[in-house]
Amino acid sequence: MATWTIGNVTVTRIEEQLGFASLPPRQFFDGFEPEALARHLDWLVPHHYSPEHDRLVTSIHSWLIRTGRHTVLLDSCGGNHKERPGFPRFHQLQTPFLQRLRAAGVAPDQIDIVLCTHLHADHVGWNTMLVDGRWVPTFSNARYLFSRLEDEIGDPRRNPAADANLLRGTAYRDSVLPVIEAGRAVLVDGEHAIDDDLTIVPAPGHTPGHVAIWLANSAGCALFCGDALHHALQVHAPHWNSTFCELPEVARRTRRSLLERSEERRAAVFPGHFGAPHVVRIRAAGREFAPQFVEPDRA
Ligand SMILES: [Zn+2]
Numbered sequence: 001m002a003t004w005t006i007g008n009v010t011v012t013r014i015e016e017q018l019g020f021a022s023l024p025p026r027q028f029f030d031g032f033e034p035e036a037l038a039r040h041l042d043w044l045v046p047h048h049y050s051p052e053h054d055r056l057v058t059s060i061h062s063w064l065i066r067t068g069r070h071t072v073l074l075d076s077c078g079g080n081h082k083e084r085p086g087f088p089r090f091h092q093l094q095t096p097f098l099q100r101l102r103a104a105g106v107a108p109d110q111i112d113i114v115l116c117t118h119l120h121a122d123h124v125g126w127n128t129m130l131v132d133g134r135w136v137p138t139f140s141n142a143r144y145l146f147s148r149l150e151d152e153i154g155d156p157r158r159n160p161a162a163d164a165n166l167l168r169g170t171a172y173r174d175s176v177l178p179v180i181e182a183g184r185a186v187l188v189d190g191e192h193a194i195d196d197d198l199t200i201v202p203a204p205g206h207t208p209g210h211v212a213i214w215l216a217n218s219a220g221c222a223l224f225c226g227d228a229l230h231h232a233l234q235v236h237a238p239h240w241n242s243t244f245c246e247l248p249e250v251a252r253r254t255r256r257s258l259l260e261r262s263e264e265r266r267a268a269v270f271p272g273h274f275g276a277p278h279v280v281r282i283r284a285a286g287r288e289f290a291p292q293f294v295e296p297d298r299a
Contacts, residue, residue, distance in 0.1 A: 001104045002296035004268060004279060011270060012064040012104045015280055015297075016077035016097050016126075020055035022089055023243065028056060028231075029243040030248060038204040040233060048232050048276040050226040056231055057275040061096075061103055063224060063255075064104055065114070067197045071106060072113045073139065073222055074213065077270055078226065079125020084175060090121055091150055097126055111139040111280075113194065116146055117226025118210040118274065119154040119163070121171035122250040128178050136272025144179045145200070148187040148207030151176070167244065177290070203228050205256060206244070207250025212258065214267075229271045230253050235282060235291040259289050268294050 003012045026032050037049070039164065048057050063074040078090035085091055098108060116123050127144060129136040138145070152174040163169035165216040179185050189213075192200040196217070199267060204211035206227040211222040228251070230242040238255045245251040261271050263282040270279050280291040 001298070002278070003298040004222075004294065005272075005297045006215060006222055006268065008068050009109070009217060010066045011215075012066075012105060013223065014062040014064050014073075014097065014100050015059065016093075016095050017060040017089070018064070019058070019089070019277070020050065020053055020057055021058045024054045025049070025056055027167045028243055029237075030243055031236075031237075033237065033240075036233065036237050038221060038235065040131040045246065046232065047277075050112060050236070056233075058231065058273040059275055059278060060273065061278070062101075062126070063248060065198070065224075066106075067195055067215075068071050070112045070198075071110055072194070072198065073101075073111050073116060073126075073142070075116045075117055075123045076114060076138075076175075078122050079128065079175060080119070081130045082125055082256055083170065084121060084166075085117050090125070093125075097099050104143045107172035108139050108140050111142045112278065113146040114139050114142045115194075115200070115213065116144070116150075117212065117224070118135070118207040119146065119150040119172060119176055120167040120207065120227070121175075121224070122167070123272065124171055124175040127175045137179050137184050142184065144185045145188055145192075145194075146176065146185055147202075147209035147211050148189050150207060151180075151185075151187055151209075153208055191269065203254050204243070205247050205249075205254040206230075207246050208250075210254075216265075221265045223258065223265075223267045224270045225258055225262075228258050228274050229269070232274050232280065232291050235280065235289050238289070263289060 061079050065072040129138045156169040199214050215222040279294040283290045
C-alpha cells in the first residue's frame with residue numbers, strides 16, 4: 001500500500017477508484033488551452049491523461065494519516081450503494097474500500113478523526129454505510145470534522161439550492177446528515193489545530209468552505225490541498241479551474257497562493273485526485289510552477 005513518511009507521521013493512500021474523468025479536458029477545465037495539454041503530453045501519458053480516450057486520468061482516494069496521536073481519514077470518496085443517477089462514476093458503487101483500509105492495518109472503528117476538505121459527493125461517501133436500510137456512520141468511534149460554512153451551504157433544508165447541485169443535496173442527506181444526527185460531527189471555523197502536527201486552514205474557491213490541511217514537524221512539511229488542485233496540469237496552469245469550482249476567482253487565487261506556499265516550504269503536496277504517483281512537490285520554473293512527482297517510501 002503506497003505510503004509516504006514525514007518524520008513520525010505516515011500517509012497512506014486508500015484507493016476507491018482510478019479511472020477517467022467524466023468530461024474531456026476542454027469541458028473539465030474552465031480556461032482550458034489545448035496547446036498546454038499538447039506541450040506536456042510526454043509526462044501526462046499514461047498516468048494523467050489518455051489521448052486515446054481524450055480523458056484526464058483521475059484518482060478517487062482517501063489519505064490515511066497516522067500521526068502517533070491520531071489516526072485520521074482525510075476525505076471519504078464516493079462510498080458504496082449511494083444513489084447518484086446524475087454521476088455514473090459514483091452511482092451505486094460496490095468497491096472494496098474498507099477491505100483496503102483494513103489491509104493498511106486500520107479497522108473502521110480505529111479511525112479517530114474523519115476530515116472532509118469539502119462536502120461534495122466524492123469527498124463524503126464513506127462517512128456512512130448502509131445497514132438494514134439506514135445510513136449509519138461508518139467510523140463508529142470517530143469525530144467527523146466539517147467546515148461550518150460547508151455544512152450551511154450543503155444542507156438543503158437551509159439552502160434549497162443545494163438540491164439542484166448534483167454534488168451536494170443528495171450527498172448531504174445520505175453522507176453528512178446521518179453523522180450529525182448521530183452526534184459525531186464537529187463543525188469548525190477558520191484555522192483549527194488538530195494536534196501538534198496537523199492544522200486545518202480555510203482554502204476557499206473550489207467551494208466556499210473548502211479547507212486544506214498542513215502537516216508540519218521537525219522532519220518536513222506536507223499540504224493536503226483537497227480539490228484546490230484537481231489535476232497535475234493545473235500546477236502549470238493555475239489559472240484553469242475545474243468546472244466544479246463554485247467561486248472561480250477565489251479558486252484561482254487560493255490555488256496560486258497554495259502553490260507559492262508549497263514551493264517555499266518544500267512541502268509534499270497530497271491532492272484529492274492526482275494520478276500516480278499521486279503526490280508532488282512544487283518547483284519554481286521561472287515565474288511559473290512545475291510538478292515534481294514524489295514516489296512513495298513503501299509501495
Ligand atoms: Zn473532488
